[in-house]
Amino acid sequence: MKLSKMILGTLRDVQGETELESYKLMLRAGIIRKVASGVYNFMPIGKKVIENVNSLIKNEMEKMDSQEIEVAQFIPFELLNQCNNKESSFTDTFEIVDKNQKKFYVGADFKESYIEIIKNEIKSYKQLPVSIYSIQKRIKDETKPKFGIIKSKEFNELQCYIFYDDSLESGKYVNRLCEVFKDIYNKCGLDFIKTNSLKFFVKHPLGEEQVVCCEGCGYKEDLEIATCTLQEKEEDDMKPVNKISTPDTRTIDELASLFNTTPEYFVKTIIYKINSKIVAVMVRGDREVNETKVKSKIGHIVSFELADEEIVRYATSAEIGFAGPINLKCDTLLVDEEITRMRNFMVGANETGYHYECVNYERDFTGTVGDFKKITEKDRCPICGNSINIKNVMGLGEIINLETAYSEDMSAVFLDKLGKSKPMSIIKASINVDRLLALIAEQNHDENGIVWPKRVAPYEVIVIAAVFKNEEQMKTAENIYNKLRSMEIDVLLDDRDERAGVKFKDADLIGVPIRITVGKKISEGKVEFKLRNNGNVEDINIGDIEEKVLNGLHKN
Template identity: 30%
Template sequence: MRFSRAYIPTTKESPKDAQLPSHIYLSRAGFVTQVASGLYNFLPLGKRVLRKIENIINEEMSACGALEVDLSFVTPAELWQESGRIEKFGKELLRFRDRKDNLFVLGPTHEEMMVSIVRNRVTSYKQLPLNVYQVKTKFRDEARPRFGLMRAREFVMKDGYSFHASTEDLDREFDAMEAAYKRILERLGLTFRIVEADSGAIGGTGSKELMVLAQSGEDTLAVCDTCEYGANVEAARRAPRTIIPEAPKADFMKFKTPNVKSIDDLSTFFHVDPYYTLKAVVMRAVYTEGSEPVCFFIRGCDELQEVKARNSVGAIDLVDISEAELNEIGLVPGFMGPLDQDKIRFVMDNDTRNAAAMICGANEVDYHFVGVDLSVMGEVAFADLVAVQEGDGCPHCGGKFLHTKGIEVGHIFKLGTVYSAPLKAEFLDENGRSQPFIMGTYGMGVSRLVAAVIEQHHDEKGCIWTHATTPYMVNVMVSNIKEEAHLAYAESLYISLGQNGIETILDDRKERFGFKMSDAELIGFPFTVIVGKEMENNQVQIMVRKTGEMITVSTDDVMKKLQELIG
């Protein structure tokens, strides 16, 4: 491509709306433009990057035997009614009617459509397993689109779905997809972590997220400093504590604790480690129908993880509850405990099971119980409720957890029969019995990956594309196009690079040196060959974008040197 004939509208100033590096640089360097909230146009450079990523995905999927399809973007609303998701998705589903007044939605994901194309067509276990996928535009009418391509309403996603006759076969495919996704991200040149995730309302037996590590990530991950284990904090589990503080010595009794309400107050008052206190967190659990207050009890040294708490009671949401409401129910904020507490439902953290020497509220103003042995509690609900903290132990190797931020670029699920059962997508097994398909689903955010590459690879000058994602590998820049000999040499180099299969752009614009250099750095081509002053010695320079290094080579060796650098 000749720069003079390309459409690469670079700007010196960033759009005022842009906050993240990826948004700023992709806009400034002319990869994308914003159309409306959460809607973006891909300009020629952006489209090239998008296609590079798609190609790598296609190659890896093909290597796994997955089959590419292309389902219609506009989907009949009936399918969504059948699966029950038309209510669940709510306003995120963009709905509209055609001229005959039929209701349609723009596909936000394609489980329903994918199930519909195999049901009644794949009817025997002999036709299984099957793994089909597409790379396609999706639309979710997000309440708050933000961060440029990172959280757009219209975006490109690779969504794959597998169908199996047994859970064992699903497990095998799930592992194969995890491996394939790992290869894709490695080829793209990204630093990432595969972490355990919360499966949430979707259910199923397991899910993993692929997280590109970057400061701007929206998710917090707990990652082990020693082994490969990592998890979204929403789902992270920790090893049992190895260092247990010395237990206070006290017989069971009710103790007057005037105005001692917080965990801090309590541990100061009794001179005990917060480990031996019991923290009560009351929230209103909202269900599909109705709501109720629920109390979660955890050790005083721990923090409640809301997603875990929500899952423990099967709620769709947890909302804060006011002190007035608590009083109304007959609870005493600051002095709540699980003993003789029958006013509301409560759940206790696993780590409080059989805990002894505890101090907890007596459900009476200004009183706590001390020396409590929680093993006397009998049949109560226990669940993992606590948020993993930095420094907590890894459950696999005993290493220490660190927290880091990640961009979710992929999510793989074991769905089981969550969709196939309600949609009645069934096959006949070896015994001639009808069974719903066992399914897996594998998503990857293609347009989000474009942004993720830049979040992870940029500097104060602009983008730094990885070799697999760059729109052009080499930029041949003519310092001064009035120097005819320089221009002629650059043209010939441009042609021979192309003949050697190296994607090249020729910056033949009638601009000054500094202007063109700044553009090269902003756009972020891995290598820029500067054809200029050194030509008097039959030499050119290669600027390595990533390091800023300038390599001077003779015009005879430049091809060889570039091939060596590209690797």
């Protein structure tokens, strides 16, 4: 491609809409252009890069014999609704009604579409396992889009599904997908984290998710899933429950100050409205409720929110800040397992201005015991007991074993070796490709622009004629360009009537791995050769260009 014919659109500077360096660089490199909040156009350079990423992914998927399909963006309401008992809601999905008043969801998760395809095509265990995938647009009503294409309303996404007979070991399919994902991320030049729950992340200070890491044993887990080592059970004698006056003392910190102690001595009761039911969750005073774990315990979630003042007053007969488990009016009481190991703690008395002290689990109240807390860096690793640290991260992708839940809902069955009907087991894997692209740029850039890995870069080589009006330079540059094209190298020729400095700036911005500059030394039969990932400029003979390029691209 000749730059004189191309819409390049590089910018020397952009107004900071986000702290994310990759977003600014992608705007400056002419990769994306903003249409509206969370909506972006991909420009020619951007389209080239994303197609290269897609090609890389497709190559890896084909290695595991996964077949590419394309599913419809319009999903009939009745199809998506078949698995509604497993979904929280469709609040982030766009809906339309056509002229015949038929309701569709647009660009939603394609799970039901995949299952419907396989359900109609696969009838026997002899046809299993089978894997299908697609890379296409997802559309999501993201309420708070940010960080450019990292968190946007529409994005390209890889979705892969493996359908198999559960009489076989699922682990081998999961492991194969893990290896494929690792290969994709490594070839994209990413330093990534894989958690025990098969989620993939990159560390980033602005990340809205967190991962718990243990340097001792290598344990890594999503904060919303991670567990921690429980404290030793306290053996103090149980003291009689005592109601004490605590006027204008509603928060744990206020209580700790009043009694000159630490938040660990108290237990707080948080009240939720879940599926129109009142659910109270108890955690130690210094803890936060892990709402992901609560949702997992409840199961089918239609609605989930903190209770409003009216519900709190009904449940506690008190103002907000005095909730406790004794005589609490609720449908479900969830008690963090840590509380069952405590002795003589303080809770709200369900009476404005009062708390109970010397409260103990089982003697004074009971509930459903489980892990409902968020782990902190004060906790210990659940595997080896060493200290942990918590890192801010951004998500790359995940692998989920859905087992048979969805296939049972949709009657996706097959005949096993005995001729009996069985639901198919399903593994789902996904990668947000737009986010992947942005995170590649985030981890691979310098002060001059993006440093794309070779497999991802929009072009492999850029050839620059330093002086447009120098006929010998222009002719030589075009000869090199044509020669490299004949070698099936993706090459860009900067033949614009611009200063050499402008051309160098643009080459660095768009991140082409190899730059060949035809300048004044052409009279000696030499050109400049430079790799984008280092600052060294080397004078080489024209006759050595082919070998140098192939070595630079590791194609020899």
